[in-house]
Amino acid sequence: MTMINDLDRFERVKKSGSIHYAMEAKKCIxxxxxxxxxxxxxxxxxxxIMENIIHxxxxxxxxxxxxxxxxxxxxxxxxYAAGAxxxxxxxxxxATDQVGADFLPAKTCPMVKSTAGALYLGLLPGRVKPKLVxxxxxxxxxxxxxxxVSGFDDEFYLLELPPNKDTEESREYWHRVVKRFxxxxxSVTGKRITRRNLKKAIKLVSTAxxxxxxxxxxxxxxxxxxxxxxxxxxxxxxxxxxxxxTEKLDELNxxxxxxxxxxxxxxxxxxxxxxxxxSPAIFPNLKLPILIEKMGGLVACEEYCSSSRxxxxxxxxxxxxLYDMIPAIADRYLKPSTCPNFSPNEDRIRKILSMIKxxxxxxxxxxxxxGCQLYDMESITVGKAMDxxxxxxxxxxxxxxxxxxxxxxxxxxxxxxxxxxx
Amino acid sequence: MKRIKQYIDQANLSRFRTYxxxxxxxxxxxxxxLGINIGDKTxxxxxxxxxxxxxxxxxxxxxxxxxxxxxxxFGFRGLALLTGLGTFVLFFVVFNxxxxxxxxxxxxxxxxxxxxxxxxxxRFSRYxxxxxxxxxxxxxxxxxxxxxxxxxxxxxxxxxPKVSDDMSAPFCQICPGxxxxxxxxxxxxxxxxxxxxxTTMVMSVLGLIFTALFFVGSFFKKRFFCFFCPMSxxxxxxxxxxxxxxxxxxDNCTRCGNCSRVCDMGIAxxxxxxxxxxxxxxxxxxxxxxxxxxxxxxxxxxxxxxxxIFSSTSEGFFKRYGESELxxxxxx
Numbered sequence: 001m002t003m004i005n006d007l008d009r010f011e012r013v014k015k016s017g018s019i020h021y022a023m024e025a026k027k028c029i030x031x032x033x034x035x036x037x038x039x040x041x042x043x044x045x046x047x048x049i050m051e052n053i054i055h056x057x058x059x060x061x062x063x064x065x066x067x068x069x070x071x072x073x074x075x076x077x078x079x080y081a082a083g084a085x086x087x088x089x090x091x092x093x094x095a096t097d098q099v100g101a102d103f104l105p106a107k108t109c110p111m112v113k114s115t116a117g118a119l120y121l122g123l124l125p126g127r128v129k130p131k132l133v134x135x136x137x138x139x140x141x142x143x144x145x146x147x148x149v150s151g152f153d154d155e156f157y158l159l160e161l162p163p164n165k166d167t168e169e170s171r172e173y174w175h176r177v178v179k180r181f182x183x184x185x186x187s188v189t190g191k192r193i194t195r196r197n198l199k200k201a202i203k204l205v206s207t208a209x210x211x212x213x214x215x216x217x218x219x220x221x222x223x224x225x226x227x228x229x230x231x232x233x234x235x236x237x238x239x240x241x242x243x244x245x246t247e248k249l250d251e252l253n254x255x256x257x258x259x260x261x262x263x264x265x266x267x268x269x270x271x272x273x274x275x276x277x278x279s280p281a282i283f284p285n286l287k288l289p290i291l292i293e294k295m296g297g298l299v300a301c302e303e304y305c306s307s308s309r310x311x312x313x314x315x316x317x318x319x320x321x322l323y324d325m326i327p328a329i330a331d332r333y334l335k336p337s338t339c340p341n342f343s344p345n346e347d348r349i350r351k352i353l354s355m356i357k358x359x360x361x362x363x364x365x366x367x368x369x370x371g372c373q374l375y376d377m378e379s380i381t382v383g384k385a386m387d388x389x390x391x392x393x394x395x396x397x398x399x400x401x402x403x404x405x406x407x408x409x410x411x412x413x414x415x416x417x418x419x420x421x422x
Numbered sequence: 423m424k425r426i427k428q429y430i431d432q433a434n435l436s437r438f439r440t441y442x443x444x445x446x447x448x449x450x451x452x453x454x455x456l457g458i459n460i461g462d463k464t465x466x467x468x469x470x471x472x473x474x475x476x477x478x479x480x481x482x483x484x485x486x487x488x489x490x491x492x493x494x495x496f497g498f499r500g501l502a503l504l505t506g507l508g509t510f511v512l513f514f515v516v517f518n519x520x521x522x523x524x525x526x527x528x529x530x531x532x533x534x535x536x537x538x539x540x541x542x543x544x545r546f547s548r549y550x551x552x553x554x555x556x557x558x559x560x561x562x563x564x565x566x567x568x569x570x571x572x573x574x575x576x577x578x579x580x581x582x583p584k585v586s587d588d589m590s591a592p593f594c595q596i597c598p599g600x601x602x603x604x605x606x607x608x609x610x611x612x613x614x615x616x617x618x619x620x621t622t623m624v625m626s627v628l629g630l631i632f633t634a635l636f637f638v639g640s641f642f643k644k645r646f647f648c649f650f651c652p653m654s655x656x657x658x659x660x661x662x663x664x665x666x667x668x669x670x671x672x673d674n675c676t677r678c679g680n681c682s683r684v685c686d687m688g689i690a691x692x693x694x695x696x697x698x699x700x701x702x703x704x705x706x707x708x709x710x711x712x713x714x715x716x717x718x719x720x721x722x723x724x725x726x727x728x729x730x731i732f733s734s735t736s737e738g739f740f741k742r743y744g745e746s747e748l749x750x751x752x753x754x
Contacts, residue, residue, distance in 0.1 A: 314680075
C-alpha cells in the first residue's frame with residue numbers, strides 16, 4: 001500500500017516539477033528577449049534548445065549512451081572516445097532545488113540541491129537517462145551527494161580530484177585517477193578507448209574550444225552581444241550535440257564579426273562593463289546577468305565554471321598515443337583550472353586580473369550561492385586583489401529563490417550607479 | 423608585414439626544424455668531404471675524430487688549449503685561449519641555445535631515435551622532479567673536470583703529482599660523439615678498448631659504456647644525452663647575451679602546463695615560473711615546441727634582439743593541435 005502511495009507521490013512531484021521547470025526555462029528566455037535584446041539571428045537556435053531543455057525528445061535514440069557529469073573536471077574527451085555522450089547535469093532550476101531540499105540538509109547550496117532534485121525526478125537536459133553519473137570531489141557537497149542519493153537508479157562514480165594542483169604528487173595522483181576513469185568508462189559503455197577514437201575526440205572538443213576562444217576574443221573587441229546570451233551559449237554546451245553546437249557558434253561568430261565591422265553595438269559606449277565571477281550562472285537561473293543588463297550594464301565576460309573556465313583551456317599532445325594522450329587530457333583538467341577547490345588558487349586571481357585588462361572591465365560582481373563554502377571563502381582573497389587595483393566589487397549572496405529579486409535590484413542598481421560615477 | 427607575422431605564427435615550426443636539422447646534420451657530419459670548414463670553435467658536437475666532419479667541437483679546443491703550464495696560461499697562449507673563447511661566444515650568441523635544438527648532429531640523432539621509438543609505439547620516460555634537479559648537475563661536473571684535468575696534466579695542484587698524459591682530452595675519451603661520429607661515415611676505428619695501461623683501459627671502456635647508454639637512453643628518454651652535455655653547460659654561461667631569445671610574459675600565462683609537457687627536456691619551470699622574462703634555462707635547447715603548444719596570445723615569444731619573430735597565438739595553437747580533422751566532422 002505504501003509503495004503505491006510513494007509511487008503515486010513521486011509521479012505527482014515529477015509532473016509538477018517538470019511543469020515548473022519548463023515554466024522557468026520559458027520565463028528565462030522571455031526575460032532574455034525582454035527590452036534589451038542582442039537581436040542576433042544566430043542566437044535563435046540557442047534560445048530554442050534552451051527553452052526546450054527538458055522536453056521529451058520526439059525520437060529518442062535508444063542506442064545512445066549518456067554519461068552525466070557534475071563538474072568541469074570530468075574529461076569529456078574520454079567519454080566521447082568511449083562511444084558515449086557527456087551531459088553536464090549541474091542544475092539551475094528552482095523547481096528541482098525545492099525537490100532536492102526534501103532530502104538534503106537545509107544549508108546545502110542550491111546548485112547541488114537542484115542537481116540532486118533533477119536526478120531524482122529524471123529531469124535532466126534532453127531527458128537523458130545516464131549510464132553513469134560522475135561526481136568529482138571538487139566540493140564537499142558534490143562529493144557526499146553520491147552517498148546520499150545512492151538509492152537512485154543512477155550509478156554514481158566519484159572522480160577523486162586532488163585539493164592542490166601544483167605539486168608533482170597531486171599531478172601523479174590525478175593521472176592515475178583519470179586512467180582508472182577511462183577503464184571504468186570502457187566497462188560501462190562496452191567500447192574500448194583506442195588511439196584513433198581518442199584522437200578524434202580530442203580534436204572534436206578542441207575544435208569547439210577554438211571556436212569558443214574566437215567568440216571570447218570577439219566579445220573583447222566590441223560590445224556586440226549581451227553577456228546573458230553568452231552564458232546561454234555555454235549552458236547549451238552542457239548537453240548539445242558538440243559538432244552542431246560548434247557549427248552554430250561559428251555562425252554566431254560570423255554574425256558578430258559583421259557587427260563589429262558595422263559598429264553595431266548592443267549598448268552605449270559608456271555602459272559599465274561588468275565581470276561576473278563566483279558561483280556559476282546555470283540555466284535557467286540567469287537572474288543576475290539578466291538583471292545587470294536590464295539596469296544598463298554589460299556583462300562583458302564571466303569567470304564562471306559554466307562559462308569561460310569550462311572552455312578556454314585546451315590540450316597539447318606531444319605523441320599521439322594513448323600513453324601521452326590520457327595524461328595530456330588529465331593535465332588539461334587539472335593544471336589550468338581556477339576552481340576554488342584548489343588551494344592555493346592564485347591562478348584564479350591572476351585570471352580575473354588578466355580578464356579585467358583584456359575586457360576593459362569597470363566593475364566586478366562576485367556571486368556566492370548560499371551554502372557555497374568555497375566561493376564564499378575565496379571572495380576574501382579575490383576581494384583583496386580587487387581592492388589593490390581599486391576595482392569596484394559587489395559581493396552578492398543569492399540562491400535560486402526568485403523572492404530575493406527586489407533586494408538584488410536595489411544592490412545592483414546602486415553598484416552600477418557607483419561604477420558609472422567613478 | 424602583419425600578415426607575414428601571422429603566417430609565421432601559425433606555421434608548423436617543428437616541421438621546419440626537422441628539415442633544418444637534416445640539412446645541418448649533412449653539413450656537419452659529411453661537410454668535410456665537400457670541403458666545408460666551419461672552424462674549430464663550433465658550439466655543437468662536430469667531431470674531428472670523424473674524417474667527414476666539417477668542423478670541430480669547441481670542447482676539443484678547450485681541452486687541448488688548457489694543456490698548459492701556469493706561466494704560459496697567463497702569457498700569450500692564455501690570450502690565444504681568450505680570443506678562442508671570444509670567437510666561440512660570437513658564434514654562439516647569434517643562435518643562442520638553438521645550436522642544440524636546430525644544429526647539433528647528436529641532438530638530431532637523438533630526435534631520430536625518438537622517431538624510431540614512436541614508430542614502435544613505446545612510451546617515453548621522464549625524470550621526476552627530484553631526480554631532475556640532481557641529475558642536471560652532472561653536466562657541470564663534466565665541464566669542470568674537462569677544464570681541470572688538462573690543467574692538472576701540466577701543473578701540480580697542491581703538491582699532488584701531475585695527471586698522466588693518457589688523460590689528454592678526457593671528455594673526448596668518454597664522449598659518445600667520438601665513437602658515433604666516425605660510425606656515421608662508416609669508420610669503425612673508434613670502437614676499441616685501449617689496453618696500453620690502466621688509465622686508457624678505463625677511459626676507453628667508459629667511452630664504450632657511454633656510447634651504449636647514448637643509444638639505449640635516448641630510445642626511452644627524449645634527448646637523453648643533452649641533459650648531461652658539458653657543451654650545454656658551457657653555452658648556458660653566455661646564453662643571457664644571446665641575440666635569439668625566448669621570453670615569457672607571465673601575466674598571460676594560465677599555467678596550463680602545455681609547454682612543459684611537450685618539452686623534450688622535461689623543463690617544468692617554463693610553465694610554473696610566471697615571474698622571469700627570460701625563459702631559457704640551462705637545459706633548454708630552444709626547439710620552440712613550447713611556443714607551438716601555448717594557446718595564450720603573446721605568452722611565449724621568440725625574439726631577435728627585441729623584435730618578435732615567432733609568438734604563441736591561439737589561432738596558431740588550434741591550427742596545429744585542434745582542427746586538422748575538421749573536414750571529417752562536418753561530413754558527419
